Amino acid sequence: MMTRRGFLRFISGSLLSVASFSTYAVGIEPMLLTHVKRYALTPPNWPAGLRLRVVALADIHACRPWMSPERIAFLAEQANALQPDVIVLLGDYIAGMRLMAEPVAASEWASALSGLKAPLGVWSVLGNHDWWEDPVAQQAGAGPTVGGTALESFGIPVLENDVVRLEKDGHGLWLAGLADQMALLPGRDRSRVKGLDDLDGTMAKVTDTSPVILLAHEPDIFPKVSSRISLTLCGHTHGGQVRIFGYSPIVPSRFGNRYAYGHVVESGRNLIVSGGLGFSTLPVRFGVRPEILSIDLG
Incomplete structure:
Protein backbone atom coordinates (compact mmCIF):
# COMPACT_ATOMS: atom_id res chain seq x y z
CA MET A 1 0.00 0.00 0.00
CA LEU A 32 19.50 21.80 -31.78
CA LEU A 33 22.06 22.10 -34.56
CA THR A 34 20.43 20.68 -37.64
CA HIS A 35 21.10 17.00 -38.30
CA VAL A 36 22.24 15.97 -41.78
CA LYS A 37 20.34 12.81 -42.68
CA ARG A 38 22.24 10.94 -45.40
CA TYR A 39 20.88 8.41 -47.85
CA ALA A 40 22.65 6.51 -50.63
CA LEU A 41 20.71 4.45 -53.17
CA THR A 42 20.58 3.44 -56.80
CA PRO A 43 16.95 3.38 -57.95
CA PRO A 44 15.87 0.80 -60.53
CA ASN A 45 16.83 1.73 -64.11
CA TRP A 46 19.10 4.53 -62.90
CA PRO A 47 21.69 5.30 -65.63
CA ALA A 48 25.13 3.80 -65.05
CA GLY A 49 27.68 6.54 -64.52
CA LEU A 50 25.21 9.15 -63.25
CA ARG A 51 26.23 10.26 -59.77
CA LEU A 52 23.93 12.88 -58.31
CA ARG A 53 23.79 14.49 -54.88
CA VAL A 54 20.42 15.99 -54.01
CA VAL A 55 20.14 18.18 -50.91
CA ALA A 56 16.59 18.76 -49.67
CA LEU A 57 15.10 21.16 -47.14
CA ALA A 58 11.49 20.82 -46.01
CA ASP A 59 8.99 22.49 -43.70
CA ILE A 60 10.92 25.58 -42.66
CA HIS A 61 7.83 27.26 -41.13
CA ALA A 62 9.53 30.62 -40.71
CA CYS A 63 8.74 32.40 -37.44
CA ARG A 64 10.52 33.99 -34.55
CA PRO A 65 12.02 32.84 -32.26
CA TRP A 66 12.40 29.30 -33.61
CA MET A 67 13.01 29.85 -37.33
CA SER A 68 14.28 33.38 -37.83
CA PRO A 69 15.72 34.69 -41.11
CA GLU A 70 19.17 34.45 -39.51
CA ARG A 71 18.70 30.77 -38.75
CA ILE A 72 17.34 30.12 -42.25
CA ALA A 73 20.41 31.80 -43.75
CA PHE A 74 22.59 29.55 -41.58
CA LEU A 75 20.68 26.50 -42.82
CA ALA A 76 21.40 27.64 -46.38
CA GLU A 77 25.11 27.74 -45.55
CA GLN A 78 24.90 24.22 -44.11
CA ALA A 79 23.17 22.98 -47.25
CA ASN A 80 25.76 24.57 -49.52
CA ALA A 81 28.58 22.98 -47.50
CA LEU A 82 27.24 19.52 -48.44
CA GLN A 83 28.38 20.19 -52.03
CA PRO A 84 25.07 19.34 -53.69
CA ASP A 85 24.57 18.99 -57.42
CA VAL A 86 21.02 20.25 -56.97
CA ILE A 87 19.01 21.65 -54.06
CA VAL A 88 15.27 21.13 -53.69
CA LEU A 89 12.82 22.83 -51.32
CA LEU A 90 9.79 20.73 -50.39
CA GLY A 91 7.29 23.36 -49.22
CA ASP A 92 5.78 24.95 -46.11
CA TYR A 93 7.91 28.06 -45.75
CA ILE A 94 5.15 29.94 -43.91
CA ALA A 95 4.68 29.30 -40.19
CA GLY A 96 1.15 27.97 -39.95
CA MET A 97 1.28 28.28 -36.17
CA ARG A 98 -0.34 30.79 -33.84
CA LEU A 99 2.01 30.14 -30.91
CA MET A 100 4.89 32.28 -32.09
CA ALA A 101 6.45 35.50 -30.92
CA GLU A 102 6.53 37.10 -34.34
CA PRO A 103 5.78 36.06 -37.94
CA VAL A 104 8.46 36.37 -40.61
CA ALA A 105 7.52 38.11 -43.87
CA ALA A 106 7.84 36.12 -47.09
CA SER A 107 10.42 38.58 -48.40
CA GLU A 108 12.61 37.85 -45.34
CA TRP A 109 12.61 34.05 -45.49
CA ALA A 110 12.88 34.01 -49.28
CA SER A 111 15.85 36.37 -49.11
CA ALA A 112 17.53 34.04 -46.60
CA LEU A 113 16.92 31.05 -48.91
CA SER A 114 18.40 32.94 -51.85
CA GLY A 115 21.81 32.09 -50.40
CA LEU A 116 21.35 28.48 -51.52
CA LYS A 117 23.67 27.57 -54.40
CA ALA A 118 24.11 24.43 -56.50
CA PRO A 119 25.46 23.76 -60.03
CA LEU A 120 22.10 22.41 -61.26
CA GLY A 121 20.10 25.06 -59.46
CA VAL A 122 17.66 25.43 -56.57
CA TRP A 123 14.08 24.31 -57.24
CA SER A 124 10.97 24.37 -55.09
CA VAL A 125 7.39 23.29 -54.58
CA LEU A 126 4.77 24.80 -52.28
CA GLY A 127 3.16 23.21 -49.24
CA ASN A 128 -0.32 23.34 -47.76
CA HIS A 129 0.51 26.17 -45.31
CA ASP A 130 1.85 28.29 -48.17
CA TRP A 131 -1.70 28.13 -49.49
CA TRP A 132 -3.70 28.05 -46.24
CA GLU A 133 -2.07 31.21 -44.86
CA ASP A 134 -2.74 33.16 -48.07
CA PRO A 135 -6.31 34.53 -47.90
CA VAL A 136 -6.21 36.03 -51.39
CA ALA A 137 -5.20 32.73 -53.01
CA GLN A 138 -7.83 30.91 -50.91
CA GLN A 139 -10.53 33.29 -52.06
CA ALA A 140 -9.47 33.00 -55.69
CA GLY A 141 -8.97 29.24 -55.54
CA ALA A 142 -5.75 29.73 -57.47
CA GLY A 143 -2.33 31.35 -57.36
CA PRO A 144 -0.14 33.21 -57.46
CA THR A 145 0.60 32.82 -53.77
CA VAL A 146 2.59 35.25 -51.68
CA GLY A 147 5.14 32.57 -50.90
CA GLY A 148 5.56 31.42 -54.49
CA THR A 149 5.97 34.99 -55.71
CA ALA A 150 8.60 35.65 -53.02
CA LEU A 151 10.62 32.57 -53.99
CA GLU A 152 10.61 33.43 -57.67
CA SER A 153 11.52 37.06 -56.98
CA PHE A 154 14.72 35.78 -55.37
CA GLY A 155 15.54 33.46 -58.26
CA ILE A 156 14.10 30.18 -56.94
CA PRO A 157 11.68 28.66 -59.49
CA VAL A 158 8.48 27.07 -58.19
CA LEU A 159 7.38 23.89 -59.97
CA GLU A 160 3.62 23.47 -59.83
CA ASN A 161 2.57 20.52 -61.99
CA ASP A 162 5.63 21.27 -64.07
CA VAL A 163 8.97 19.73 -64.96
CA VAL A 164 12.49 20.82 -65.75
CA ARG A 165 15.17 18.82 -67.55
CA LEU A 166 18.69 18.96 -66.12
CA GLU A 167 21.93 17.41 -67.34
CA LYS A 168 25.00 16.11 -65.51
CA ASP A 169 28.03 14.35 -66.99
CA GLY A 170 26.23 13.76 -70.27
CA HIS A 171 23.15 12.25 -68.60
CA GLY A 172 19.73 13.85 -68.57
CA LEU A 173 17.35 13.84 -65.63
CA TRP A 174 14.03 15.44 -64.82
CA LEU A 175 12.71 17.21 -61.76
CA ALA A 176 8.93 17.08 -61.61
CA GLY A 177 7.19 19.35 -59.10
CA LEU A 178 3.63 18.66 -57.99
CA ALA A 179 1.18 21.36 -56.93
CA ASP A 180 -0.06 20.94 -53.38
CA GLN A 181 -2.49 18.11 -52.65
CA MET A 182 -4.29 20.06 -49.88
CA ALA A 183 -4.07 23.57 -51.27
CA LEU A 184 -7.62 24.87 -50.81
CA LEU A 185 -9.50 24.79 -47.53
CA PRO A 186 -13.26 24.17 -47.32
CA GLY A 187 -15.18 27.35 -47.98
CA ARG A 188 -18.20 28.83 -49.69
CA ASP A 189 -17.60 26.89 -52.90
CA ARG A 190 -15.79 23.87 -51.44
CA SER A 191 -17.12 21.26 -49.04
CA ARG A 192 -13.72 19.76 -48.27
CA VAL A 193 -10.01 20.34 -48.71
CA LYS A 194 -9.13 20.39 -52.40
CA GLY A 195 -5.81 19.66 -54.03
CA LEU A 196 -4.41 21.31 -57.13
CA ASP A 197 -2.05 18.44 -57.96
CA ASP A 198 -2.05 16.81 -61.39
CA LEU A 199 0.38 13.90 -61.47
CA ASP A 200 -0.64 12.59 -64.88
CA GLY A 201 -0.51 16.04 -66.46
CA THR A 202 2.88 16.69 -64.92
CA MET A 203 4.38 13.43 -66.15
CA ALA A 204 2.97 14.07 -69.63
CA LYS A 205 5.52 16.90 -69.89
CA VAL A 206 8.44 14.46 -69.60
CA THR A 207 9.59 13.94 -73.17
CA ASP A 208 12.35 11.31 -72.97
CA THR A 209 13.42 8.27 -70.98
CA SER A 210 15.75 10.09 -68.56
CA PRO A 211 15.09 9.38 -64.87
CA VAL A 212 12.53 11.47 -62.98
CA ILE A 213 12.71 12.77 -59.42
CA LEU A 214 9.28 13.83 -58.13
CA LEU A 215 8.95 16.66 -55.60
CA ALA A 216 5.66 16.56 -53.71
CA HIS A 217 4.95 18.23 -50.38
CA GLU A 218 2.66 15.52 -48.98
CA PRO A 219 3.69 11.84 -49.25
CA ASP A 220 0.09 10.65 -49.68
CA ILE A 221 0.57 10.80 -53.46
CA PHE A 222 3.02 7.89 -53.34
CA PRO A 223 0.56 5.01 -53.98
CA LYS A 224 -0.27 6.69 -57.31
CA VAL A 225 3.38 7.10 -58.34
CA SER A 226 4.45 4.79 -61.15
CA SER A 227 7.77 2.99 -61.52
CA ARG A 228 8.63 5.57 -64.20
CA ILE A 229 9.59 7.88 -61.32
CA SER A 230 12.97 6.97 -59.85
CA LEU A 231 12.54 8.75 -56.51
CA THR A 232 9.80 10.71 -54.77
CA LEU A 233 10.83 13.34 -52.20
CA CYS A 234 8.34 14.70 -49.67
CA GLY A 235 8.00 16.64 -46.43
CA HIS A 236 4.82 17.67 -44.59
CA THR A 237 4.75 15.07 -41.81
CA HIS A 238 7.68 16.43 -39.74
CA GLY A 239 8.21 12.79 -38.82
CA GLY A 240 5.15 13.27 -36.63
CA GLN A 241 7.11 15.92 -34.61
CA VAL A 242 7.10 13.39 -31.77
CA ARG A 243 8.67 10.02 -32.59
CA ILE A 244 9.28 7.28 -30.02
CA PHE A 245 10.94 3.97 -30.92
CA GLY A 246 10.22 4.56 -34.61
CA TYR A 247 6.55 5.34 -34.07
CA SER A 248 4.76 8.69 -34.31
CA PRO A 249 1.48 8.98 -32.35
CA ILE A 250 0.08 11.66 -34.67
CA VAL A 251 0.89 11.87 -38.38
CA PRO A 252 -0.87 14.28 -40.78
CA SER A 253 -1.43 11.58 -43.39
CA ARG A 254 -4.34 9.33 -44.16
CA PHE A 255 -1.80 6.49 -44.21
CA GLY A 256 -0.64 7.05 -40.65
CA ASN A 257 2.90 5.85 -39.98
CA ARG A 258 3.23 4.18 -43.38
CA TYR A 259 4.78 7.35 -44.86
CA ALA A 260 5.59 9.22 -41.66
CA TYR A 261 9.35 9.39 -42.05
CA GLY A 262 12.44 8.10 -43.81
CA HIS A 263 13.14 5.83 -46.78
CA VAL A 264 10.19 3.72 -47.91
CA VAL A 265 10.40 1.12 -50.68
CA GLU A 266 7.18 -0.29 -52.12
CA SER A 267 7.07 -2.51 -55.21
CA GLY A 268 10.55 -1.32 -56.14
CA ARG A 269 9.53 2.35 -55.95
CA ASN A 270 11.49 4.70 -53.68
CA LEU A 271 10.13 7.41 -51.39
CA ILE A 272 12.08 9.55 -48.93
CA VAL A 273 10.13 11.65 -46.42
CA SER A 274 12.03 14.39 -44.59
CA GLY A 275 11.52 15.05 -40.90
CA GLY A 276 11.69 18.74 -41.82
CA LEU A 277 13.13 21.71 -40.00
CA GLY A 278 10.35 23.60 -38.25
CA PHE A 279 6.96 22.70 -36.87
CA SER A 280 3.30 23.58 -37.17
CA THR A 281 0.36 23.62 -34.74
CA LEU A 282 2.59 23.29 -31.65
CA PRO A 283 6.27 24.19 -31.15
CA VAL A 284 7.24 20.67 -30.11
CA ARG A 285 9.83 18.20 -31.41
CA PHE A 286 10.88 15.01 -29.67
CA GLY A 287 12.80 12.11 -31.20
CA VAL A 288 12.93 13.74 -34.62
CA ARG A 289 15.55 16.47 -34.79
CA PRO A 290 15.45 19.21 -37.44
CA GLU A 291 17.18 17.78 -40.50
CA ILE A 292 18.57 18.49 -43.94
CA LEU A 293 18.59 15.59 -46.39
CA SER A 294 21.69 14.67 -48.40
CA ILE A 295 20.85 11.98 -50.95
CA ASP A 296 23.50 10.32 -53.15
CA LEU A 297 22.01 8.63 -56.19
CA GLY A 298 23.93 6.16 -58.37
Missing part, protein backbone atom coordinates in the same frame (compact mmCIF):
# COMPACT_ATOMS: atom_id res chain seq x y z
CA MET A 2 1.40 3.39 -1.01
CA THR A 3 1.99 5.79 1.87
CA ARG A 4 1.16 9.48 1.71
CA ARG A 5 4.88 10.29 1.48
CA GLY A 6 5.34 7.75 -1.28
CA PHE A 7 2.35 9.16 -3.17
CA LEU A 8 3.74 12.69 -2.95
CA ARG A 9 7.12 11.47 -4.19
CA PHE A 10 5.41 9.75 -7.12
CA ILE A 11 3.46 12.91 -8.01
CA SER A 12 6.55 15.10 -7.65
CA GLY A 13 8.59 12.76 -9.84
CA SER A 14 5.85 12.63 -12.47
CA LEU A 15 5.53 16.40 -12.57
CA LEU A 16 9.30 16.74 -12.83
CA SER A 17 9.37 14.26 -15.70
CA VAL A 18 6.62 16.13 -17.55
CA ALA A 19 8.38 19.45 -16.98
CA SER A 20 11.70 18.01 -18.17
CA PHE A 21 10.08 16.53 -21.28
CA SER A 22 8.31 19.80 -22.06
CA THR A 23 11.48 21.83 -21.61
CA TYR A 24 13.43 19.52 -23.90
CA ALA A 25 10.72 19.10 -26.56
CA VAL A 26 9.86 22.82 -26.77
CA GLY A 27 13.03 24.63 -25.81
CA ILE A 28 15.92 22.34 -26.72
CA GLU A 29 15.36 19.80 -29.51
CA PRO A 30 13.77 22.30 -31.94
CA MET A 31 16.85 24.52 -31.58
